[in-house]
Amino acid sequence: MKKVKIGAITLLSVVALAACARETNNNTDVITMRGNTITVAEYYDKVKNNTQAQQVLLTMTINEVFEAKYGEKVTDEEVSEEYNKSAQTYGDRFQQVLAQEGLTTETYREQIRTNKLVEYAVNDAAKKELTDENYQAAFENYTPEVTAQVIRMTDENKAKEVAEKAKNGDDFAQLAKDNSNDEETKEKGGEMKFDSASTALPEDVKKAAFGLDNNGVSDVIKVTDSSTLSTSYYVIKVTNKTQKKDSWKDYQKQLESIILAEKRTDAAFIQSVVAKEMEAANIKVKDPAFQNAFSQYMNATGEAVADSSSEEK
Template sequence: MKKFISVLAVSSGLVLFSACTPNSTNQAAVTYKGGTISEQELVDQLKKINGAETAVQNLIIFQIFEENYGDKVSAEDVEKEYNDSKEALGDSFDSQLKLAGYTTETYKEEIKKGLAYKAGLRANVDLTDEDLKTAWESFHPEVEAQLIKVTSEDDAKEIKKSLDDGGDFAKIAKEKSTDEATKENGGTITFDSQSTSVPTEVKQAAFKLKNEEVSDVITAVNSSTNATEYYLVKMIKQQEKGNDMSKYKEELEKIATETKIADPTFVQEVVRNELKKANVKIKDEDFKNVLSGLMTEPSTSGNSTDASTDSSTETSN
């Protein structure tokens, strides 16, 4: 749901200025009894809205990334992202889409822009041995376990006592667990250090268990609802990672890449380079400095080099 909302937030900013072309005229955009509002007046008013500069930045950046990296995004990628959003919001999906001013087609277009942006970031990642070593430190290979989730600490403690007295984990999971994804299968689940289906606190506790060992009660906060939840985990098949990084090269490269594209410094560097390669220039006087912060080189000697003077006139391809 958070992903869906964030996509709409960015997309809404893009739509806001999609009609703000450099050739806006005094042609009537709105008419009413006794007067009109021209296209230019409408554009001038939109420019005053809080967040207008961010919307313009996004419009420029996303368009450039789509042109340069859109071919790396397949129709299947877009469809999956769309379906994930639809599933996350359930029955409210259509109303949320309509509220944001989108049709299915236009929302998929914005999804493609977002995916092209991510593809552009990944295309600029150049991993080092140090990056892989850092990923290795937090990496744990996939394990098979069983879990029980409940909303009450007292219930969790009672279940823990039953398990300590020889209770059947799978049976109790089917009867007591509130985790709809696993309860019918006796709580069985597989996950590794990068899985998002299991809270970090649960993963960390589980990785310390030996086969057939049951954890103490684990407290975790649901990131979507902010509700406190309580878990019990039984390790079925533990897997030690050992000392050979090469066995997990693909997983480590993925972890290191995701870490890199989540780094604001890296992201700004990539965006700055893409804007420079595109020779972006701002023609609109009101937005002439909209990219200046993004175009500033990081300081290496106490002085920074500001390239914003190159962002003063038109946008060219």
């Protein structure tokens, strides 16, 4: 069974849980027994090479760095809203799923807060990427909004019949109402508006739509969902398609959303933002055992350093 993940983390895979450590003396006994003891220092030497222990330290460091700089930007209300969404999604199973993930209510809230702190920093850095050069690059791959009617089915033979009827002039809106399994659009005759940045339709369906002229009807488009392995069959008719204008400035708002969305999901960009904040905070890894965990943000000497290619232009 695939492991359930609470609150999909699109910003930073390493931020897995927030941990709190109590300050104590290295010679403090953790365990006492007849004729022997285990001290904090001895325990530390044993666990510091453990991957999970290294992960906890990395998470604590990231949280401290981003809390210091961006703490006022994330409210308790935002954290609670995200937490409540997950709780509502899982219902009675919520506490069980938290336990399966090794989380408590408190540590999950801390995880959400850390993610939102990083998210704020990434969004802030992404806005600096709104250059003419990046607008132009996004424009070259952009297809403006089209209006189309979409029918989605699970039966391939039925889809072929519907496509044939549509191409022979049958009322497409009625075909959608009678055959589509998309409850959100079928009663509207399958009508949808989307551009190349839209996530409402699979890429293959959008590509087929962009290749049609006004009033053009597609062949059956087979799409397999990679996460569920379920297959759907689409038939589409384009009802309004406009000519793309010559300048990116005509689509600046749409392109801005595209650029920012790409940066928010760009692992290398996110890593560069975290590294830059660590460098600014003068983070140094003093124990070589932890250098590997921090290596994506550090140089060989254990000092935080941002990739020069990611610095502001």
